[in-house]
Amino acid sequence: MTSTREEVEVGYDISNEFFRLWLDERMHYTSAVFDEKNTTLEQAQVNKSRILADFGEVTPDSLVLDIGCGWGANLEYLALDRKVKRSHGITLSRAQHDELTARKLPGVTTWCVDYKDYAPAEKYDALVSIEMIDHLVSPKQQQEGLAVPIYREYFNKLATWVKPGACFGFQAILRNRVPRTRKDLEDLKFTADVIFPGGLNPRLEELVTACGQSWEIIELKTRREDYGKTTAEWLRRFRLNEKKIKEKWGALKMSDGETVWNNYERYLSTCVRAFANHWSSDVQMKLRHIA
Ligand SMILES: C[S@@+](CC[C@H](N)C(=O)[O-])C[C@H]1O[C@@H](n2cnc3c(N)ncnc32)[C@H](O)[C@@H]1O
Numbered sequence: 001m002t003s004t005r006e007e008v009e010v011g012y013d014i015s016n017e018f019f020r021l022w023l024d025e026r027m028h029y030t031s032a033v034f035d036e037k038n039t040t041l042e043q044a045q046v047n048k049s050r051i052l053a054d055f056g057e058v059t060p061d062s063l064v065l066d067i068g069c070g071w072g073a074n075l076e077y078l079a080l081d082r083k084v085k086r087s088h089g090i091t092l093s094r095a096q097h098d099e100l101t102a103r104k105l106p107g108v109t110t111w112c113v114d115y116k117d118y119a120p121a122e123k124y125d126a127l128v129s130i131e132m133i134d135h136l137v138s139p140k141q142q143q144e145g146l147a148v149p150i151y152r153e154y155f156n157k158l159a160t161w162v163k164p165g166a167c168f169g170f171q172a173i174l175r176n177r178v179p180r181t182r183k184d185l186e187d188l189k190f191t192a193d194v195i196f197p198g199g200l201n202p203r204l205e206e207l208v209t210a211c212g213q214s215w216e217i218i219e220l221k222t223r224r225e226d227y228g229k230t231t232a233e234w235l236r237r238f239r240l241n242e243k244k245i246k247e248k249w250g251a252l253k254m255s256d257g258e259t260v261w262n263n264y265e266r267y268l269s270t271c272v273r274a275f276a277n278h279w280s281s282d283v284q285m286k287l288r289h290i291a
Contacts, residue, residue: 013095014260016071018249022237026073027099030131030171031227031282041233044226048130049077052169055219055286056126060084065124065161067115068092068132072100072108078128079105090118092135115154120161127158127168131282133207134173135199139192142200151202151210159214164291168215173227174281175201187270188279194256195267204283215287223282228275235268 016027023029024041032044033051052074058064060083066074069089078084089110091097097112111118115132136154137147158168179185192200208217238245242261249260256263274280 013093014249014252016095016099018245018260019071021241021244022234024073026076027071028073028130029070030230031173031223032230033223033226033284034229041230044230045073046077046081048171049074049081051284052128052130052171053078053082053126055167055169055284056128057167058082058084058126058128058169062125063122064088064126064128065090065120067127067129067158068135069096069100069110070130071096072103072105072110074128074130075100075108075110076103076105079108088120088124090115115157123163123166124161125163125166127162127166128170129158129168130171131173133170134201135196137200137202138198139200147200147202147206148210151206152213155211156214159289162289164289166289167218168285168287168289170211170285170287171223172207172283173201174204174222174283175279176203176224176281177278179277179279184273184277184279187266188274190256190263191267191270194254194258194263197255201280204281207283207285211285211287214290216290217285218288219284219286221284223284224275224278224280227280227282228272231268231271231275235265235272238264238268 019027024045026045028045032041033048034044038044038047062084064078064084064087066089069075069091075087075089078087086107090113092114094112097110100110133154137150141150179188246261252260254260254263
């Protein structure tokens with residue numbers, strides 16, 4: 001089983017207000033891209049969206065689909081910054097979909113649906129998907145050797161949704177080295193079990209193998225250090241809001257019986273260490289549909 005709707009919602013449905021306290025103002029929940037010009041989290045998130053839209057060769061007249069669109073941060077960029085006249089988004093989280101609807105973004109249509117059940121009425125000019133693929137394979141499926149077939153099913157399905165030769169701006173978290181200490185292993189396992197149940201970050205080589213039947217890799221760039229900076233900034237903003245978070249969500253217990261504060265403090269601190277120590281990384285790819 002891929003992550004179920006219930007499992008996906010554990011990661012995103014505590015409260016939109018909760019995530020708004022420590023993400024950037026548009027609520028990207030994925031790695032930003034920092035450079036000399038883009039040093040604040042807000043700027044660096046726009047930079048990430050710009051790179052992926054450029055990878056997708058998006059123009060204002062492109063019909064674009066964002067697969068796993070979260071609270072709509074990237075769709076907002078497409079509609080407002082790139083002036084894309086029509087874009088679509090799908091998410092599996094109902095709270096995210098409520099937020100998407102409330103934003104009333106011009107030219108944006110969204111659905112709360114599993115990508116497997118989505119049947120687009122038109123072919124797309126461009127695709128974007130930002131760190132959604134890590135929900136598709138469970139640790140058990142990976143152990144059974146099913147990771148590459150599941151990722152291949154995803155890439156092949158997406159290829160049927162686009163016009164011949166369309167481009168795809170793709171981003172994924174990656175699984176790299178295994179931590180050495182019991183505590184580090186436990187922290188990573190806690191993140192997978194409690195914060196994002198049912199999912200597993202792919203290995204780069206699995207993605208490269210899986211996409212090749214239907215997509216040509218035109219460009220590939222890893223973003224490990226950028227994700228380290230992004231998660232450090234999330235942690236900083238989270239800690240700044242300690243009082244408010246404890247007041248509002250202090251009584252809410254998560255699946256392990258712990259509070260939201262304790263769990264998110266542990267999760268975000270683990271993320272910072274994961275990118276610093278090469279346990280995790282991130283990749284952006286420009287893919288072109290093989291017609
Ligand atoms: C880490 S969030 C990233 C959100 C957004 N792309 C961003 O950059 O902030 C992963 C997203 O993938 C969505 N998702 C996970 N599994 C999905 C599936 N099977 N079908 C559609 N969306 C899915 C989740 O609902 C969530 O919106």
